[in-house]
Amino acid sequence: MPNRFLLEKTLLWNRRQLLKLGLAGIGVAGAGLAVQELTRERRSQALVKVPALPSNAPAVSASFNPMTIVRDFDRGTVKNENGRKIREFRLIAGTTPVQLNSAVSLVTWNFNGRVPGPTLRATAGDRIRVIFLNNGGHAHSIHFHGIHSAESDGIKPVSQGAATIYEFDAQPYGVHLYHCHIAPVTRHISKGLFGMFIVDPPQSRPPADEMVLVMGGYDLNEDNQNELYAFNGLPNYYMHHPIPIYQNQLVRLYLLNMIEFNAAATFHIHANFFRVYRTGMSLTPNEETDVITMGTAERHILEFAYPFPGKYMFHPHQDAIAEAGCMGHFEVLAPA
Numbered sequence: 001m002p003n004r005f006l007l008e009k010t011l012l013w014n015r016r017q018l019l020k021l022g023l024a025g026i027g028v029a030g031a032g033l034a035v036q037e038l039t040r041e042r043r044s045q046a047l048v049k050v051p052a053l054p055s056n057a058p059a060v061s062a063s064f065n066p067m068t069i070v071r072d073f074d075r076g077t078v079k080n081e082n083g084r085k086i087r088e089f090r091l092i093a094g095t096t097p098v099q100l101n102s103a104v105s106l107v108t109w110n111f112n113g114r115v116p117g118p119t120l121r122a123t124a125g126d127r128i129r130v131i132f133l134n135n136g137g138h139a140h141s142i143h144f145h146g147i148h149s150a151e152s153d154g155i156k157p158v159s160q161g162a163a164t165i166y167e168f169d170a171q172p173y174g175v176h177l178y179h180c181h182i183a184p185v186t187r188h189i190s191k192g193l194f195g196m197f198i199v200d201p202p203q204s205r206p207p208a209d210e211m212v213l214v215m216g217g218y219d220l221n222e223d224n225q226n227e228l229y230a231f232n233g234l235p236n237y238y239m240h241h242p243i244p245i246y247q248n249q250l251v252r253l254y255l256l257n258m259i260e261f262n263a264a265a266t267f268h269i270h271a272n273f274f275r276v277y278r279t280g281m282s283l284t285p286n287e288e289t290d291v292i293t294m295g296t297a298e299r300h301i302l303e304f305a306y307p308f309p310g311k312y313m314f315h316p317h318q319d320a321i322a323e324a325g326c327m328g329h330f331e332v333l334a335p336a
Contacts, residue, residue, distance in 0.1 A: 047207040051244035051333055058241075060098055063113035066232040070211045070243055073198070074118040076128075087122050087170075088129045093136035093180070093193065100228055100235055101325075106218060108233075109136055109180075109191035115233035116214040116258070117178070117195030124173040124199050130166040134158045140188065143181035144197060145297070147171045155181050173201040175254050175280035175299045190219045190226070190260045192233070196299070198254060201283060208252035208303065209245055215267070215316070215326055217259040226261050228325045229316075235325025238314075242329035247309050249335075254280070256299040259321070266293045266317040269304065269330070277301035291317055306332040 050071065059065035076089040091111045098115070099105045111117030122128055134140045143154035148168035158164050179185075180193035196212055216233065217226030228235045245251055253274070259265050268291040275285035276292060280301040292300065306312065309332045315322035 048209055049246060049249070049335070050209055051246060054241060054244060056241065060234060061096065061113060064096070064098070064115070064233065066234045066237045067241060067243070069114065069116070069119075069232045070213070071209075072119060072212075073121045073210070075121050084127055086129050087126045088131065089118075089120055090131045091117065091133075091142060093132070093134045093140045095137055098234070100218065100230075104220065104228065106191075106220060109138075109140075109188060109193050111142075111193060111195055115192035115216065116256075117193070119196045119198065119212050119254075120178070121198045121200065122170040124170055124202050126170040128166075128168055128170050131163065132158065132166065133163040134160055136160065136193075139182050140180045140193065141182055142166060142178050144168070144178045145176040146197070146199070154178075157182055170199045172281060173199045175199075175256065175301055177256055177258070177297060177299060179258070179297075186224070186260045187219075187222070189258060190217060192216070194258045196254060196256050198280070203283075205252065205283070206250070208250040210252045210254070211243070212254045212256075213314075214256045215259050215265055217261060217321075219261060224261050226259065226324070229259065229321050230325050231328055236327060238328025242311055242331035244331050244333055245306065247332050247334050248305055248307060250303060250305050253302040253304075254299070255294075255302055257294040257296060260296060262296075262318075262321065264293050264295050265321055265326075266291050267302075267314070268317045269314045270312045271308075272304050272306055272312065274302040274304040277303070306330070308332065309334045 053067055057067035076087040079086045079088060093111060094113060095107050096110055096113050097105055097107050108115050132142050137160055139157035139159050141154045141158055152166050152168045154166060176197040178195050178197050180188040182188055196214060213231050216230055218228040220227045231238055255267055257265050273288050273290045276287045278286045278300050312330050315327040
């Protein structure tokens with residue numbers, strides 16, 4: 001059987017060949033399986049009522065809206081190939097200018113035009129196929145955290161204009177991540193080439209309002225120090241545009257620290273405590289607290305519910321990081 005984990009240089013494709021691949025293999029069986037997956041996912045969330053997106057929460061660009069990122073999960077395209085379910089994702093490395101605040105703009109390096117990249121989501125045991133096209137102007141790659149073979153580890157450079165495929169089984173279940181692994185890795189990550197990869201357990205977790213927060217830092221002058229920080233790509237976005245949640249409803253927060261150049265960062269919510277599922281690799285909580293410390297690339301599931309309506313802050317408890325953009329609010333709404 002040919003090795004499909006990672007294409008060698010002779011099999012790297014141009015954009016036209018990549019599009020041909022994307023259009024191939026979509027049969028009736030694959031389409032039917034995709035509909036079944038979508039129906040199952042909607043049914044699992046039937047007991048959860050999610051507040052409408054605030055009408056005044058602006059997008060950064062057509063593909064980058066921090067408010068949408070909070071609850072946006074990319075479950076890929078489900079196909080059936082030779083009796084095996086394949087969950088296929090497409091990621092494109094590119095460059096996008098972003099206005100970080102009224103005075104500072106930065107050309108980010110990113111996946112699919114947003115920072116962080118899409119939150120990829122699968123179920124343990126799924127066969128994952130990631131079609132990667134590099135339009136980023138530099139050599140890039142995608143390294144996934146998890147268990148897989150050396151061939152799919154994503155450390156080989158993919159040159160500008162080339163494409164490759166990563167293919168592996170989604171394991172173990174938990175909250176993982178992906179990022180560019182081309183040296184200097186800190187530079188590629190700090191410019192935005194990272195994202196979250198969630199692998200759900202075979203048995204579903206209880207229904208909850210699920211959301212994603214990824215902490216990142218921006219080294220604006222390339223002195224290996226961050227001048228600005230952000231949740232989901234844009235400094236202070238959730239201070240000006242609070243994330244709405246409902247009173248007394250379980251929130252399941254997938255939290256990832258991707259801040260480079262700081263040894264650790266904490267996360268704290270006001271006026272409440274959360275249950276911690278470390279690395280998301282357990283169905284029972286490890287502890288309950290209101291502040292947790294994470295090194296770079298560390299991630300957890302936090303679960304909580306607010307008993308009282310109102311506006312509540314969340315931020316790292318290092319004030320310098322919080323005050324430089326990594327701060328936001330939850331707005332707890334009484335049920336409609």
